[in-house]
Amino acid sequence: MPSLTRPTRLRTHPPAATDGGAERPVRVSPVSRLLLAWYDREGRRLPWRSGTHHSPADPTDTMSGGPLCRQGGRRATPVSRTAKGPTASEAGFVADPYAILVSEIMLQQTQVDRVIPFYRRWLERFPGWTALAEAPPAEVIRQWSGLGYNRRALMLQGVARAVVRDGVPATEEGWRALKGIGPYTAAAVTLFSTGRRTVPVDTNIRRAGGRLLLGEPFPLPAGDDRLRPALQRLLAGAARPADLVQALFDLASLVCRKTPLCPGCPLRAACPAEPRFRSGGVAVPRRSVPRSNERRHAGKTHPDRIYRGRILRLAGEEEGIALRDLGPRIDPGFVPVRDNAWLKAMVDRLVDDGLLTNHRGRLSLPRTS
Numbered sequence: 001m002p003s004l005t006r007p008t009r010l011r012t013h014p015p016a017a018t019d020g021g022a023e024r025p026v027r028v029s030p031v032s033r034l035l036l037a038w039y040d041r042e043g044r045r046l047p048w049r050s051g052t053h054h055s056p057a058d059p060t061d062t063m064s065g066g067p068l069c070r071q072g073g074r075r076a077t078p079v080s081r082t083a084k085g086p087t088a089s090e091a092g093f094v095a096d097p098y099a100i101l102v103s104e105i106m107l108q109q110t111q112v113d114r115v116i117p118f119y120r121r122w123l124e125r126f127p128g129w130t131a132l133a134e135a136p137p138a139e140v141i142r143q144w145s146g147l148g149y150n151r152r153a154l155m156l157q158g159v160a161r162a163v164v165r166d167g168v169p170a171t172e173e174g175w176r177a178l179k180g181i182g183p184y185t186a187a188a189v190t191l192f193s194t195g196r197r198t199v200p201v202d203t204n205i206r207r208a209g210g211r212l213l214l215g216e217p218f219p220l221p222a223g224d225d226r227l228r229p230a231l232q233r234l235l236a237g238a239a240r241p242a243d244l245v246q247a248l249f250d251l252a253s254l255v256c257r258k259t260p261l262c263p264g265c266p267l268r269a270a271c272p273a274e275p276r277f278r279s280g281g282v283a284v285p286r287r288s289v290p291r292s293n294e295r296r297h298a299g300k301t302h303p304d305r306i307y308r309g310r311i312l313r314l315a316g317e318e319e320g321i322a323l324r325d326l327g328p329r330i331d332p333g334f335v336p337v338r339d340n341a342w343l344k345a346m347v348d349r350l351v352d353d354g355l356l357t358n359h360r361g362r363l364s365l366p367r368t369s
């Protein structure tokens, strides 16, 4: 197990939102206590948990709750979170919904180590909602290029434009109303930026939470209806609900992996699944999530998304690159008579997705959208 011991306490997110005192920690469970103690010692130090990147130059940035705040999809009077307790910046915690959203979208289907340099560059280039909203789409795609699943870049810009126009959503439901924001992301951004006890459930939270709270060795999405209330109960007794969820992420990544490292686990004494793993009576399923159905052309080494990424990178480097020259440059094994239709179909999909323009066989990144 990697050791990331540090001398000071890792406390990166806002304390629980009290909503004027209506919502208070009621009980600290052994799981919560052990998990946070371990997280403070061993949790990963990730840039979206430190808040050191941020430039205050963008007037719509909302480091302390935001000048723009939206209630129920309606633009509301600007509010200050100080009315309900210390702002995140006063408390020294990360609570910038923009930075959190960027990290969450980048982390979709992408490993943490791979995301970190892209995240840092992105925040340098687009430090807040306005900078991203006003950027040329070509620049947005260029900055994302190499991270994959490039439609995420334009989706993020669409969210930034909605926020600049209507304000930062004040609720989980408000986030979900934005195009491209799913239930997990809405819950994660709400929790990590405000400390409200929303419950984001992804593969990692399902695995570690399902084992710790339900005793299920390999929890499936079909069991989320039982997992959510159990997570709600865990968070209800926590003074630091956002850190508790981050701790679950880290536990799932570092210890409670698909094949769990129970003998070295800090939660071993409190985990109802541990005896089942220790007894050896649990078979690790060959595959606990459905196999990806990525599009792949016959005979090609990679799925199409790799070649699509190469097309975008070349179009970003050479504006107006000729479609007829593209094949061998994205694939050394390109055979025109066999692969031209495949290449053209990929280009057409990129154009349909708004990621590319094709003007009489000359390809460029879009200048406007």
Ligand code: SF4
Residues within 6 Å of the ligand: 208, 211, 212, 255, 256, 257, 260, 261, 262, 265, 266, 267, 268, 271, 272, 273, 274, 277
């Ligand atoms: S004891 Fe094993 S199953 Fe339980 S949380 Fe730790 S690693 Fe996961």
